[in-house]
Amino acid sequence: MRFLILGGTAWLGSTIATAAMHHGHKVTCLARGESGQVPVGIRFVRGDRSRPDAYAQVASEDWDVVVDVSRQPGQVTDAVQALGERAGSYTFVSSGNVYADAATPGQDERGHLLEALPGDVMESMDSYGEAKVACENRVLERFGAGRSLIIRSGLIGGPGDLSDRSGYWPLRFSEPAGADGSVLVPDTPGLLAQLIDVRDLAEWIVDAGEDGTTGIFNATGETVTLAEHLAVARAVAGHTGPIVGAAAQWLLDHKVGPWSGPRSLPLWLPLPDYAGFNARDSAAARAAGLVTRPLAQTLADTLRWERRRVPEGPRRAGLADADESALLAELAAG
Incomplete structure (x- = not known):
């Protein structure tokens, strides 16, 4: 399969790219290249997602799975528009911060969300949850429920x-x-x-892409x-x-x-x-194949x-x- 990782030089993106490569897939990372180097054996395409020509080098290619970890709604909007006709599925790594209720333990994916950030740019981490809601919405609007995988990750840790x-x-x-x-x-x-190990999250993202898993899932550690x-x-x-x-x-x-x-x-x-902030229900993800060490x-x-x-x-x-x-x-x- 052909995986396009939007990012791939920072911690999570690089771990996802490495996992996909180890599964035998052809992996391309599109990034500015300022957060580090892509792993050896992975194709790197330099692109600044804040620019209108960011996807020029990849928008004419076919992709089985696109993986996006952005927090900026404008970046996600540009990506889904550029790749919507060429990508089989779109995986967006969101966050448990999208939920409005932080006080109730054990909430699942049906929990009420924050209001989506109205603009394209998240100016500060104070609106991180709202920005991720907006990103989710823009993926679903372009790819639909049948081609989208939204992963609301809990706290990620590990080496x-x-x-x-x-x-x-x-x-x-x-x-x-x-x-x-x-x-x-x-x-x-x-x-x-x-606490979910970054390696376990990355492995499941790749597995889910291979299996064609779609839907919205909380992904947390035990x-x-x-x-x-x-x-x-x-x-x-x-x-x-x-x-x-x-x-x-x-x-x-x-x-x-x-x-x-x-x-x-x-x-x-x-x-x-x-x-409840660090106590979400991730039973659906585990039923869909998430395994944590x-x-x-x-x-x-x-x-x-x-x-x-x-x-x-x-x-x-x-x-x-x-x-x-x-x-x-x-x-x-x-």
Whole structure:
């Protein structure tokens, strides 16, 4: 089969392209080429999706599967218009951020969506969910339900995760900031977590393209409590030091942010407002062939990658050693 990956030089796109190549398909990546190199053996077509001639080199070819990971509605509109007559199917990787309700765990694909972004350009991440809704709509309008696969992905992690959300905890347990080996964790009983390995998501995207799977699917890792996730991270790191829990309000009062970003504790989310944000129902995707590896394998592989990694600038999520040491000292002082 002939796969066209719109992107293919950044993390997810490159992983999809590699998986398709390993399946024996002919793979082309269309990208600016600024996020990295395409894997060896894959055809690269340079194209800037913000330009009207972006698809000139591929629009005259036939494609069995087009895969798109964009967050910009205008880019998706141009792509589906340029490729609509030449592509057998269109896979769009969307996000669980499209749902309006973040408080209810276990929601499936019938959940109410945010209003679609009215314009073509997502100006900031504050409108990420709305932009992805608009992208979904534009794929469905051009390709129809019978030729479209919309994948609403949960949190993606694994080796290569530059967001630091999946790598922070195994690395922190491997290299505690506390002098006595203590690690600061959020004390949030009942908070759920889902992490899908980028390799598993990519493999299913390729499998679904081969099988002609269409429809709309949530794609997430297995649902566990955050406490269970942290226990797995601790185990793969071999940590035996103290675990120091801090209540959500204490963390907020001390300027520790949830989920990601500087001075944060990754994967932690305030309850009850975000009880369902990382707890979607992906039973339909699993019935359609999605297979996910054990969380321990993902975190162990991510830890190995983290230990080899040379960070470029500050990390994008987590606490710096000095910040965590100061917070631990304050907790110990009562």
